[in-house]
Amino acid sequence: xxxxxxxxxxxxxxxxxxxxxxxxxxxxxxxxxxxxxxxxxxxxxxxxxxxxxxxxxxxxxxxxxxxxxxxxxxxxxxxxxxxxxxxxxxxxxxxxxxxxxxxxxxxxxxxxxxxxxxxxxxxxxxxxxxxxxxxxxxxxxxxxxxxxxxxxxxxxxxxxxxxxxxxxxxxxxxxxxxxxxxxxxxxxxxxxxxxxxxxxxxxxxxxxxxxxxxxxxxxxxxxxxxxxxxxxxxxxxxxxxxxxxxxxxxxxxxxxxxxxxxxxxxxxxxxxxxxxxxxxxxxxxxxxxxxxxxxxxxxxxxxxxxxxxxxxxxxxxxxxxxxxxxxxxxxxxxxxxxxxxxxxxxxxxxxxxxxxxxxxxxxxxxxxxxxxxxxxxxxxxxxxxxxxxxxxxxxxxxxxxxx
Numbered sequence: 001x002x003x004x005x006x007x008x009x010x011x012x013x014x015x016x017x018x019x020x021x022x023x024x025x026x027x028x029x030x031x032x033x034x035x036x037x038x039x040x041x042x043x044x045x046x047x048x049x050x051x052x053x054x055x056x057x058x059x060x061x062x063x064x065x066x067x068x069x070x071x072x073x074x075x076x077x078x079x080x081x082x083x084x085x086x087x088x089x090x091x092x093x094x095x096x097x098x099x100x101x102x103x104x105x106x107x108x109x110x111x112x113x114x115x116x117x118x119x120x121x122x123x124x125x126x127x128x129x130x131x132x133x134x135x136x137x138x139x140x141x142x143x144x145x146x147x148x149x150x151x152x153x154x155x156x157x158x159x160x161x162x163x164x165x166x167x168x169x170x171x172x173x174x175x176x177x178x179x180x181x182x183x184x185x186x187x188x189x190x191x192x193x194x195x196x197x198x199x200x201x202x203x204x205x206x207x208x209x210x211x212x213x214x215x216x217x218x219x220x221x222x223x224x225x226x227x228x229x230x231x232x233x234x235x236x237x238x239x240x241x242x243x244x245x246x247x248x249x250x251x252x253x254x255x256x257x258x259x260x261x262x263x264x265x266x267x268x269x270x271x272x273x274x275x276x277x278x279x280x281x282x283x284x285x286x287x288x289x290x291x292x293x294x295x296x297x298x299x300x301x302x303x304x305x306x307x308x309x310x311x312x313x314x315x316x317x318x319x320x321x322x323x324x325x326x327x328x329x330x331x332x333x334x335x336x337x338x339x340x341x342x343x344x345x346x347x348x349x350x351x352x353x354x355x356x357x358x359x360x361x362x363x364x365x366x367x368x369x370x371x372x373x374x375x376x377x378x379x380x381x382x383x384x385x386x387x388x389x390x391x392x393x394x395x396x397x398x399x400x401x402x403x
Contacts, residue, residue, distance in 0.1 A: 091156040098185070102152030105186020106287045119183040119195050121146070121203055122155050124165075128179065134208040141177040142212040144243075145170055145401075146200070148181045150220025150251075151288065155180035157219075160389040166217065169394040174401055176215065179203070185221060186286030190299045193228020200229065200240040215246040215401060219388060220353070221292065223252025228297040230324050241324075248330040248397055250387040251350055254369055255357040256316070257292040258349070295357070297321050320366045330375045330400050332393060333358035334382040342380070350384040375400070 089097065101108060101117050108116035121128040128136055147167055149157050158165040158180060167178030181199075183192050204211045218226040226247055233241050287302070294316045296302050301318045323329050333355050337345020349355045356362070359376055360369025377396050379387075387393055 091154075094154045094156055094182075098154035098157075098182075099152045102185040102286065102288065104286055105184040106188075107186075109184060109187060117182060117184040119181065119192070119199060121179050121199065122182055123179065124155075124159065127182075130202055130206045133203075133206050137177060137208065139177075140208040141175055142209050143174065143176045143215075144179065144204070144207060144211050144213070145176040145215040145217060146179050146181060146203075148183075148196070148216065148218040148222030148225050149185075150218075150222050151185045151292070153185070153219070155182045158388060160385065163389040164391075164394070166388075166394040166397055169391075169398050170215075170401060173398045176401070181222075183225070184288075186288045188287050188299070188302060189221065189224050189291045189296055190228050190232075190301070192225045192288075193297065194232045196225055196229040197233040197236065197238050197240070200233070201238050204240045204243065211243045213245045214240060214243040215248070216244070217248045217250070217397065218252060219250045220252060220384065221288070223249030224254070224291075224295055224297060227254075227321060227323075230327075231297060231321050234324065244324070244327055246328045246330065246401055247324070248332065248400065249358075250332045250393065251334055251353050251358055251384050252331070253292055253295050253353045253357045254360045255362055255367065256294045257352055257357070258354050294318055316367075318367070320364075323369055323371070328375065328400075329369075329371050330397070331359050331369075331371060331377075332387060332396065333376075333378045334384060334387050335378055335380050336383060337380055339380055340378070345380065350382065350387070352384040 097115055098117065100115055105116060107113075123136065126136065134140070145167065147155070147158055147165075149155060158167060165178070167180070170176040171178055181196065183196070185192075200214075204214065216226045218224070226249070230241070230244075230247070232238075291302060294301070296318060298319055298321065304317060333353075334350035335342070335345035335355055336348055336351060337343070339345075346355060349358065355378065359378070360371065362368045379390070379392060382390060
């Protein structure tokens with residue numbers, strides 16, 4: 001059960017929104033069947049105008065009742081005292097809210113839903129107030145490392161199952177101070193990337209001591225958000241790029257995620273089935289998820305296809321985004337295969353991201369992300385989520401960051 005009223009209010013609004021969506025789907029299905037008979041069934045004598053008006057009126061009444069109930073419940077909840085900061089949530093509450101943001105975070109943001117996560121920095125203890133960082137981190141190091149989680153995850157995900165995080169390892173072995181980013185993964189990657197660039201500038205400016213080195217670590221989508229931030233930061237000559245020394249990407253789908261590609265193919269197949277298409281199976285996913293189809297980093301990567309899911313380009317039309325010069329980049333990939341020769345590892349990667357995408361390989365030289373062999377590591381018999389908690393990954397990053 002959510003711990004604060006803002007979460008309850010947000011969940012309630014989302015429930016009413018879902019109810020309206022179901023009504024729309026049922027109406028479209030009704031309309032389709034009325035116009036096109038089912039296979040092997042006798043053709044109807046005709047859909048009368050009166051039938052159409054009656055059906056439309058019924059669905060309009062249902063929508064009206066749903067809207068009235070939604071406004072009434074929302075108004076009554078406004079009378080209750082609100083929690084001071086909706087972002088200070090328990091790990092359990094944060095986990096399900098982050099998952100919902102990944103699936104439909106764009107809808108939450110556009111409708112002003114309280115469940116929508118605002119981008120913020122935190123420590124394992126609390127959200128960081130930009131005006132009180134010195135008080136929150138009295139022993140802040142000049143060596144700052146920022147962690148950016150992946151789709152549907154949260155800052156708590158770095159301590160998976162309560163295990164020691166890579167941030168803890170870097171703090172103990174390299175004297176770095178870890179800070180964790182929380183954000184709405186259902187938004188466009190480019191939107192989050194631009195905002196991350198702005199927030200990194202503010203963070204470095206507010207840091208209690210001069211920042212001598214800045215390192216960024218991203219898991220899955222988080223790596224794409226970091227690369228997007230680097231692009232926009234360089235375009236704006238952002239001050240945080242001056243101390244930036246290292247970028248590490250763990251299981252990042254630099255050239256797209258196989259799971260989202262499969263979802264896109266499923267959508268297109270369903271559109272060809274006239275009685276299933278109104279259900280819009282698979283279409284109800286966020287723009288953040290859709291960006292993973294090819295690994296979009298920039299606004300222009302998704303703007304050229306329009307906002308509609310069926311208008312997103314089938315082929316990879318992204319603008320090539322090279323890695324920053326004078327910054328060390330490191331890629332970590334996982335494979336479920338036993339070794340490099342295991343076919344299932346090449347075909348499935350870590351179950352979510354294929355090996356080629358995770359290591360930046362591409363047949364098109366302009367899209368290939370060249371890094372030294374010693375800056376790339378593939379761990380076998382490991383899944384996508386294991387990259388967060390496996391001590392071998394932590395030690396590898398600590399070794400790289402200590403060089």
